[in-house]
Amino acid sequence: MINEGNRSKNEGAPALLRWYHSAKRPFPWRETGDPYKIWISEVMLQQTQTSRAAEYYRRWTELFPDVKSLAGADTEELLKAWEGLGYYSRARNLQKAAKQLAKSGSNSLPGDYFKLLALPGIGPYTAGAVASIAFGIPVPAIDANGRRVFSRLLDLEEPADRPAGERAIRDTFSSMIPDNAPGDFNQAVMELGATVCLPRTAACSECPLVFLCLAHIRGTALLRPVLFRKEQGRSADGHLFIFLRKDRVYLRKRPEKGLWAGFEEFPWEAPPAEASLGIPGTLIERGADMGTVRCSFTRWRVRLRTLLVPLGEREDPPLSCEGRWVGSDELLALPLSSAGGRARKKLFGLSVIPCPGRPVRAGDG
DNA sequence: TAACCGTGGGG
DNA sequence: TCCCCAAGGTT
Numbered sequence: 001m002i003n004e005g006n007r008s009k010n011e012g013a014p015a016l017l018r019w020y021h022s023a024k025r026p027f028p029w030r031e032t033g034d035p036y037k038i039w040i041s042e043v044m045l046q047q048t049q050t051s052r053a054a055e056y057y058r059r060w061t062e063l064f065p066d067v068k069s070l071a072g073a074d075t076e077e078l079l080k081a082w083e084g085l086g087y088y089s090r091a092r093n094l095q096k097a098a099k100q101l102a103k104s105g106s107n108s109l110p111g112d113y114f115k116l117l118a119l120p121g122i123g124p125y126t127a128g129a130v131a132s133i134a135f136g137i138p139v140p141a142i143d144a145n146g147r148r149v150f151s152r153l154l155d156l157e158e159p160a161d162r163p164a165g166e167r168a169i170r171d172t173f174s175s176m177i178p179d180n181a182p183g184d185f186n187q188a189v190m191e192l193g194a195t196v197c198l199p200r201t202a203a204c205s206e207c208p209l210v211f212l213c214l215a216h217i218r219g220t221a222l223l224r225p226v227l228f229r230k231e232q233g234r235s236a237d238g239h240l241f242i243f244l245r246k247d248r249v250y251l252r253k254r255p256e257k258g259l260w261a262g263f264e265e266f267p268w269e270a271p272p273a274e275a276s277l278g279i280p281g282t283l284i285e286r287g288a289d290m291g292t293v294r295c296s297f298t299r300w301r302v303r304l305r306t307l308l309v310p311l312g313e314r315e316d317p318p319l320s321c322e323g324r325w326v327g328s329d330e331l332l333a334l335p336l337s338s339a340g341g342r343a344r345k346k347l348f349g350l351s352v353i354p355c356p357g358r359p360v361r362a363g364d365g
Numbered sequence: 366t367a368a369c370c371g372t373g374g375g376g
Numbered sequence: 377t378c379c380c381c382a383a384g385g386t387t
Contacts, residue, residue: 048382087370126385187383200375298369301378
């Protein structure tokens with residue numbers, strides 16, 4: 001066990017906090033105590049690297065500075081602000097929660113772990129993070145970093161992503177949280193996992209907790225955490241079609257649930273990942289190759305060859321799905337998936353349709 | 366419970 | 377290139 005003596009264990013939190021205060025990286029969400037902004041940052045950081053979330057955080061908190069403005073915002077505007085960040089239900093759940101709060105007459109978040117947990121899009125990690133960082137409540141916020149750090153401290157042989165392993169981690173983690181600095185402690189664990197106690201590297205000589213780390217003593221740090229293996233990814237190839245009619249392109253709308261829910265997109269197919277569009281083979285020969293875009297979801301990695309297909313003035317795409325024609329202004333304003341956004345960029349780069357905001361010069365198009 | 370839900374960077 | 381990984385949550 002970690003508490004070979006409670007003495008060294010009790011020295012863990014102070015040592016970690018001292019290290020954190022000198023080593024922590026500057027992030028925009030570390031410059032605020034506003035529970036709303038801390039909530040936004042924690043949701044953005046779900047399964048997302050800090051470096052990517054930072055730019056989105058700045059823009060979002062400027063566009064939607066508080067609960068009320070988020071609750072009253074146009075949903076498409078929200079998704080545009082989230083465009084490219086992935087897991088778009090996070091943005092929808094943020095607004096759903098904001099509406100709940102606004103309806104109950106609040107313009108902020110509850111300072112209570114279980115009330116936070118009850119809000120859409122907030123699970124055990126995020127509730128713990130907001131409660132501890134914004135309100136000073138001594139509850140754990142255990143993410144993948146925390147699981148790795150404590151798997152190593154304990155030299156945990158049980159899978160860290162199964163109930164037994166999670167319990168062992170949570171028990172030790174909770175016992176170390178100092179009442180006077182729970183938010184800093186939670187962040188310090190994550191910071192340690194993100195900068196020192198890394199998955200493929202363990203810089204133990206720089207670690208403030210090395211003196212109580214069992215995996216370090218036993219030389220098993222890189223074998224921890226043990227994880228319950230999930231299914232491997234699969235790859236597929238397909239096509240994405242940009243149908244062009246005069247200066248408009250064709251978009252279809254996705255279902256309101258599931259992958260890229262409610263988004264519009266250039267028609268694409270990549271069997272067996274997506275239902276067939278019923279595309280005639282001749283269509284592919286008719287298209288001009290614009291290169292490849294990649295997209296990924298769940299276990300799929302898909303490469304889509306992008307084809308530009310010019311159609312006649314009254315011709316509709318020979319597809320089994322329905323969609324609509326949009327001009328360049330609207331196309332630019334729409335939220336698209338990352339792959340769709342790259343296809344759109346190719347389109348504007350070719351100046352096949354006018355690029356909004358850029359003067360059309362002779363020779364363009 | 367296990368599958369689903371995105372994306373980009375690093376080894 | 378491919379695989380792993382990331383401040384997880386929902387169904």
